[in-house]
Amino acid sequence: MTVRQSEREPEFLQALQDERIRLSLLQNRRMRWAHTLANGATAWLAYQAGAHEAAWTLGLATLLLAHGRAALLQWLHDHGRRAALLQALTWSPAVVSLSQAALLIAVFQQPFSLWQTLITMVMFGNAAGGVAPAAGHLPGYLAWCAPIAGALVLSWLQRGGLESWIFALLILVLFALLIQAVAEQARLQRDMVRLGSDLRRAKEGAERASEAKTRFFAAASHDLRQPLAALTYQIATVQALAGVHKDERLAQTAAGLRRSLQDSRSLLDSLLEVSQLEAGAVAAHPEPVDLHALLQHQHELLAPLARERGLLWELQLPPGPARWAHTDPALLRRVLSNLLSNAIKFTPQGWVRLALIDHEGLAQIVVQDSGPGIPADLQERVFEEFFQVGNAARDRTQGLGLGLAIVRRLVKLLDLELQLESQPAQGCRFSLSLALQAAPPAAAAAAPPLGRHRLLVVDDEVPIRDALAQWLGLLGWSVRTAADCPEALAQLSPLWQPDALVLDLRLRAGATGLDVLNALRASGCQAPAWLVTGETDPEPLRQAREAGMTVLHKPVDGLELAGQISERLRQPLQNSRT
Incomplete structure (x- = not known):
């Protein structure tokens, strides 16, 4: 895309106009009292030059018009009148400068004196001070300086003589330099706005790439964790069988598999954690x-x-x-x-x-x-x-x-x-x-819950729930499994109520583990729940934690999961027999 094409875009033009409005209002506020002093000095010099009535009337008119213009610009800005504000920035300077031009003409109608030279210098200084409030808006600056420059040049030319002609020529050259400065200011402003627009687009592109990367990590993490989740339970089963049969070789093989799986899980967890931190999905809870x-x-x-x-x-x-x-x-x-x-x-x-x-x-x-x-x-x-x-x-x-x-x-x-x-x-x-x-007040210790280790597993992945049931079954736990909410509710009976729940987040037909938890809670089951998932979307995980669930990311070590459940239920593993 060429520069000219980008500068014709509505977004660029609006950004440029917004920047000029911002700078114009800012510089007008900053320079208001400096211009008031300059206008007061001009009126005083006009009075000293002999234009008494013009000094009073036109000087006061200039002061009122300048402050009225500033108040009008601010009012239009505060009330969102953007189009009218742009028009006012272009033409309102001419109203102020016409009254100043009239005062200059009145001064030069008086007999020639040093006061006329001084008032010329003050007016030129005022014109130089108007470059900043112009904020690169060339039409507005031309509307302001053209009447003053014209009045000064014509007034000096009518004096006649070589010196007056030289003075008039210098005034034209100096005003031309000021106009060139405002034009250069406008060019720099366009460059800054264009650079800001390019940076904003680059930032948006980087954010989209970061979001895409986060989504990729989330999807890859979920899909990779599913088979690993079943594998970790199967390894735990192999370890348990090795202990039962006292098979040292099988125990070594299972230990090696477990170490490899732990390495894979560690790498996955690190990648997931970086992506979550970059996405702002992790919050501190002091x-x-x-x-x-x-x-x-x-x-x-x-x-x-x-x-x-x-x-x-x-x-x-x-x-x-x-x-x-x-x-x-x-x-x-x-x-x-x-x-x-x-x-x-x-x-x-x-x-x-x-x-x-x-x-x-x-x-x-x-x-x-x-x-x-x-x-x-x-x-x-x-x-x-x-x-x-x-x-x-x-x-x-x-x-x-x-x-x-x-x-x-x-x-x-x-x-x-x-x-x-x-x-x-x-x-x-x-x-x-x-x-x-200071140390917080000591809390009373909660009594350990009573009951048997009965576990309900809800997961639509058959290998995962079968592997977990097989592993915990070797520990003597009573494990029932379900693929969705209706199957989970069907497992409950007056004779069998779970002590703990292990739920997957994503289930068939768009259902979630949170839906299952709500249904089980409504049926009277208040067992502590673990959400075991490969999902990384922060919102459902936040909802799960708010629901009191412990969130674990797949693949979960079978020993770790059993240990967590046993600790929560306050019963040692070796006594968990049904």
Whole structure:
């Protein structure tokens, strides 16, 4: 598209007019009192030159017209009279300048004096000061300066003599330069508006590409997670059978499959998390957080991995009572998990330390290691997606390079500051600072629910629900399955009511797990519910959480799911026999 074609577009023309209106109103407000002083000086010089009556009448008229014009422009703008405002910007300057031109003619009717030279200089200065309020609107500036320039030139020419002719010529040249300045201002303004229009289009294109990428990740994530979901339950079944038959080879095979599946799930989760954060689908939900308990949990969770790597695994907590902060515990755990996993993964030998430092009302969480460190010129780049120091061969065991990219987005979402200190061969030190708060009142402990482990699984994918039923059946659970809402309701009876529900989001005929949950609730079933899905659309997931459901993304580890349900029901796995 050529420049001329783009400048003929209605969108461009409207943007250009809007910019000129904005600048004109802004500069008129800024220059109003400067022009008032200039007009007052002109009237005073006219009086000194002998044009007493004209100085009073025309000077006052100029003042009133100038302020009236400014008030009219603002009124038209405030009331949305855009077309009338554009007309007023073009022709209203002429009304003010005609009264000034009349005053100049009255002054030059007096005997020649120095006052006429002074008033010429003031009027030219006023014309130069009018360049800014013109805001590149050349017709409006010409309507204002033409009467004044004409009056000055004709008045000096009528004096006769070479000096007067030279003065008149200089006035014409100077006004021509001012008009050229306004024309150049108009050209620059067109360029700026055109650039803004191009940037806006580029931004919209980038946003559309980002939305398309997010939709692609969501669709790919959902479709990839479906077969993996069934596979994870089948692997758990194989592990359980290996334990029953004491088959060491089968147990090793199942463990290898489980590790591979966990790697695939980790990669999928990282890609999904980046796309969700970019799309603004993740929101922080701050609440009082026991930092001691949170760090202790993270330390215990990753201790086996640190021991496997042969690292000294340290946790340092300040003495005394637990420290509390107000933040989102799930997002903070994700930040620490990524930082600690990276520290363990990239520290070949030595130690990794997780510490909490209490200093003057602030809690500083520190993740430090004795690893190879990060050069200063790469410390900003390590937070970019898919960038890894020293992994040019893209070793899959070192991940995708998304961990710190996710950390940066989560830290921004939590409104925290992350600091990195590192030197080559001296390890890394990441630190987060949180404001401390008083511990919340202790809540009374809830009594553990009673009942048997009876589970209702609703999923329209036959392999998934069969694999989950087979796995949990080996644990002795009573599992019933359904493909949709009518089948789920048909499973209920006075003799069999589920203790827990596992629901898929997308079901056949456009139904959802939320629909099934509402129907089960209406029938009297109040069992806790898990939504296990490959869906990434934030709206149904938000609705599920608001309905009190625990949301898990496929593929879900079978052991993890069984553990969560057992913990919720407060019954150990080994006693869950029907």
